[in-house]
Amino acid sequence: MRASGPQMLTDQPVAPHGLRVRRLGIETGGEAIVFMHADCPVARSEGFATRTRVEVHAGGRRALATLFFTTNGLLDPDEVGLPNALWRQLHAGDGDVIEVRHPQPLASMSDVRVKIYGHRLEQDRLTRIVADIATGRYSDVELAGFVTAFAGQTLDVTETAALTRAMLEAGDRLDWPDELVLDKHCVGGLPANRTTPLIVAIVTAAGFTMPKTSSRAITSPAGTADAMEVMAPVNLDLAAMRRVVEREGGCVVWGGNVRLSPADDILIGVERALDVDSEVQLVASILSKKLAAGATHVLLDLPVGATAKVRSPAEAARLSAHLVAVAAEFHLSVTPVLTDGTQPVGSGIGPALEAHDVLAVLRRAPDAPADLRERAIDLSGRILDLAGGPPGRGRAQASSILNDGRALDKFMAICEAQGGFSEPSTAPLRYTISAPRSARVAAFDNRTLARIAKLAGAPRSKSAGISLHVKLGATVARGEPIFTVHAESRGELDYALAFAAANPDVIRLASL
Known part of the structure; x- marks a missing residue:
């Protein structure tokens, strides 16, 4: 039945x-x-x-x-x-x-909660977390929890080294036949300061290997990759990056496309949205990418200023000591250099404007920003000193390479190897802010300047940003230009100008 x-x-x-x-x-x-x-x-x-x-x-x-x-x-x-x-x-x-x-349960979130409650994480916990992040298992909410858990806690060498190792193991790695592979990193926080393309050109023209992977903007109007991208392709894969370095000795590419530290690239996106930059993750980010790129010696640029990311020499000393200590766990040589972070370096703030500055320095143009030129020569010289030459001779060598055109030739060769050179564009809309009275330039608010450039559209709008017409200590007469806002749309220009008008001390003027 x-x-x-x-x-x-x-x-x-x-x-x-x-x-x-x-x-x-x-x-x-x-x-x-x-x-x-x-x-x-x-x-x-x-x-x-x-x-x-x-x-x-x-x-x-x-x-x-x-x-x-x-x-x-x-x-x-x-x-x-x-x-x-x-x-x-x-x-x-x-x-x-x-x-x-339904996906499998995300077990590593329990490890994140341990960190949220203020406890240190061991290697196995961090390895689980980072592996899940790198494979896309974390939502933006969960990523934000991880980022902010680290942002509010003090640096610890053991934990930071464990995070660095976890981020390194989650991605690919490059190795080179050279015993000496040079690199440079700036901790950021200073508008413009686009020395990296210049340094790569000078150091590789000197015959050394410098495979430079760079970030896009996190909290700034432009990262090195954003500025380089207006001159040459930067979205190279690992094989293409290797071919460029083998051909020219160096490159300037976006690190996010070569999977040298894929979890870090995901975390950077969350940090950008939150407008935070955790020191622990800053250290792990820098070192994981340098190690993955095969670097043996790294020069670390720390701009110090009241409105820079690093506010004081004491803070710079603490951060650099932590970086050096964590790097030593991986037998990586890191040399910190404290630089002036009181004002932007160069004239342009924004991808194309910074690229114009780089090319002006390489082409030895009469109006090239002298401060960018001198800082690039100084940092290049220090890197060349790391390569084992006579102490103090690196700066003279770097200056010679820039002055006789070898740096320009090498930069163009690198651009061609990466896919071809393009001249940076210019924005169709501009508005110049003038001095309301005769005065002396007393101070720059770097963070507010960066905010104005971002409201103008940078880095998404490549030609947007700010061009500066004054430096610290300069005297200006009433009506003389102080800075110009560049934008690609009327709405973005209006937003930037409204914010600038509400913050008239972004460039503080003192009475004569």
């Missing part, structure tokens, strides 16, 4: 219900997000809620994402909407059938 009523099948797995894909054309800045209709049967049966972390499977590929719901006609109940980043990652096509499931 056939049994009546519902039956429970226990010997066959239940196949996940598929959903049709729709590309939404939304840019999320790399954040992995998926959308479903509020009446989606899969969402209801799985118990998904807004901001649930889900695992998306498509054609053998998978990705973790944060779920949001729609209640209008954007999606049908049997559809899932993908933004551009996730669409590319999954190689999806409109109408493809994919599956959305």
Whole structure:
């Protein structure tokens, strides 16, 4: 007799219900997000809620994402909407059938909570956390918890070395045949100061190896990669980077595209959104990328000033001592140099404006910013001294290489090797702020200047930013230009000018 009523099948797995894909054309800045209709049967049966972390499977590929719901006609109940980043990652096509499931529990979040409550993390905990971050298992909320947990706690050599090692192990590594591989890093916090492209050109023209991976802007109007990108491609993969270095001795590329420290690149995105820069993660970020790039000797530039990232010589000494101590755990030589951080270095603030300054120095133009030129020569000379030449001779060698055109030739060769040189653009909209009275330039508020440049559109708008017309100690007459705001749209120019008007002491003038 056939049994009546519902039956429970226990010997066959239940196949996940598929959903049709729709590309939404939304840019999320790399954040992995998926959308479903509020009446989606899969969402209801799985118990998904807004901001649930889900695992998306498509054609053998998978990705973790944060779920949001729609209640209008954007999606049908049997559809899932993908933004551009996730669409590319999954190689999806409109109408493809994919599956959305609960991911495995994120066990390493318990380790993050340990840190949030103020405890030190051992190597195994940090390795678990960083491995999960590097594979995209953390949501932005969870990443923010990790970043802020470190931001509020004091430096510890053992813990910072463990974080550095975890970040290093999560990515690729480069090795070079040279016994001496040179590098330079600036801790940032000072607008402009675009010495890196100049230093790479000088040091490699001297015959040394300098594979430079650089960051995009975190809290500034431009990072080195942003400024370099307006002159040459920087999104090179590991193989392309190696070819450039083998051909020319050096490069200036974006570190985020070569996976030398992929967890760090993810964390930088969160730090940018929070506008914070944790010292522990700063140290781990610097050292993991230098070690992954194969560096043996690193010059560390620490600009010191009241409105720079490093406020005092005592703070610089503490941070540099921590960097040196952690680097020693990996047998990496780090030499700190304290530099003047009281005012921007160069005339331009913003990717294209900083690139114009770099080229002016390389081309020995009469109006090239002298302070950028001198700082680049000084730092290059110190790096050449690290290479083992006669002590103190490096600066003269660096000056000669810049003055006779070898640095320009090498820079152009590096640009061509990276994909071709382009002249930086100029912004279509400009407005100049003039001195309201005759006065002496007494101080710069670096942070507020950076804010104005960002409101003008930098670094997203490459030609946006600020060009400075004065330096500390200069005297100006009433009506003379102090700085010019550059923008690519009227709205951004208006935002920047309104903020500048509300902060008239961004460049403080003192009576004569």
